Amino acid sequence: MYEGVVQDLIDELGRFPGVGPKSAQRIAFHLLNSDPADINRLREVLGKVAEGVTFCEVCGTVAEQQRCRICRDERRDATLVCVVEEPKDVLAVERTGEFKGRYHVLGGALDPLSGIGPDQLRMRELLARIGTDEITEVILATDPNTEGEATATYLVRMLRDFPGLTVTRLASGLPMGGDLEFADELTLGRALSGRRAL
Amino acid sequence: MYEGVVQDLIDELGRFPGVGPKSAQRIAFHLLNSDPADINRLREVLGKVAEGVTFCEVCGTVAEQQRCRICRDERRDATLVCVVEEPKDVLAVERTGEFKGRYHVLGGALDPLSGIGPDQLRMRELLARIGTDEITEVILATDPNTEGEATATYLVRMLRDFPGLTVTRLASGLPMGGDLEFADELTLGRALSGRRAL
Incomplete structure (x- = not known):
């Protein structure tokens, strides 16, 4: 025009x-x-x-140098690794201020219909890290949707045979500040099955 | 971050x-x-x-050459000039398909508080065009807000002494498809005072 x-x-x-x-x-x-x-x-x-942007050679997030700030930081707990889909998820977890471990960015989630299988994600690199580093817990923090759940399930199967390694998943349930009445069935179902003793 | x-x-x-x-x-x-x-x-x-982007040397809208497509088009009515604030207003009037004249882009509206007076707008160029071209009607199509109304008022005063020149203003009134109940007082007032015999 x-x-x-x-x-x-x-x-x-x-x-x-x-x-x-x-x-x-x-x-x-x-x-x-x-x-x-x-x-x-x-x-x-x-x-x-x-x-081309540099990605951290260890965790795969966007980085200025070969290793990102978090992977270079000696004060971060190297025994704890949080597995996320994208670099922006690293930021989301960092904002909570609750996590003192390190990260592993997969670069997406399993989605066979779009041609994204395990080889398109950084799963081999995760296995290599677990094989050599002193990692004792892997927290699966993929998105709580179909692709993210499938990826978490796949990773659990892949990692459960490592001796001395705990694999955990982020809790699903009601979002804080939300309203029980307006929660969808799936979320409320997860909140029920994941109920905690007080 | x-x-x-x-x-x-x-x-x-x-x-x-x-x-x-x-x-x-x-x-x-x-x-x-x-x-x-x-x-x-x-x-x-x-x-x-x-x-730097080229602006039409005649009307002041964005142009690829010295003169824009509309000013070069011999089929457009050269006696009719529609004065607008910005190049995007030219596009808005063109989209109606109702206007066959030419344009004059002021480059804004009078706004003394922001330091925009007549000299910051292309008013001198408008006067020059009216002085030399065969223009018989100037349609003031500045925005129907404080600055646009002030600009229109200023232009009416500037142009009323030209012999044989009609100066008109776009009609104000209810927007088509709107609801009388939800019209603001000012708009409804304008619609009343501008009512037409059928």
Whole structure:
């Protein structure tokens, strides 16, 4: 609809997830009115991303160096590993401030229909870590959905034969601040079967 | 929160209007998983934007050449000029398919508190066009808010002494498909005072 480079920019921005045509137009005109220095800073960052981002050679999360901050931190408990799907899940667990162990990022969850099997995920690397490091507990923190549950089930089967290794799964149940009345059947069912003695 | 270039990218994306921290993170990971060719295409477009976008020398909208498509189109009625605030308003009027004249983009609306006076807008250029072209009607299509109304009032005063020139304003009233009950007082008042004989 617009002429030349403005429409190209709107088209490119419209490819972003969650950015519709109206938002793309708004962002485009924001950029048109921006200082060229700001735009060039964005271009530079995009250039680095296009060249490839470094992932931690141990846990697989995004990292600035060969090893991420958490894997380099000697104060973190090396016997405890939390297995998550994506780097953003590492951040979610870190925000709780409750976890002092280390992480392992799978890079997704098992999803055979999309062609994602064990070989597409960092499962071999997890086995290698358990074989060499002093890990005593693996916490499975994949998403509580079909793919995440399947991945957790697969990992339990893969890891249960390691001597001296405990495999645990994040608790399922009612979200804090939620309302029992509005909980879905599956969640309420999990909350019931996972009830604790007080 | 993230390390290195990923956080830089999230920070840059978070500066876009309407993009919060969660959306910025989502877009960033989308870009991390994108083909480098796609990212480089975006970078190229941004580069062109940073170098500066061309604006039509006549009407002031974004253009690929010195003159925009509409100002070059001989079939458009050159006696009729629709004055709007921004290039995106040109698109809004074009979408109606009702207007066959040309445009004049002011580049904003009068807003003394933000330091935007007549000299910051393309008002001098409008006067020059009226002085030389065969314009017989100017339609004021600035936004129906405080700044847009003030701009329209200013333009009416500026243009009323031109001989043979009609100055009109877009009708205010109830939006189509709306509900009378939920119309605000100002809109309903305008709809009443602007009522038409059938």
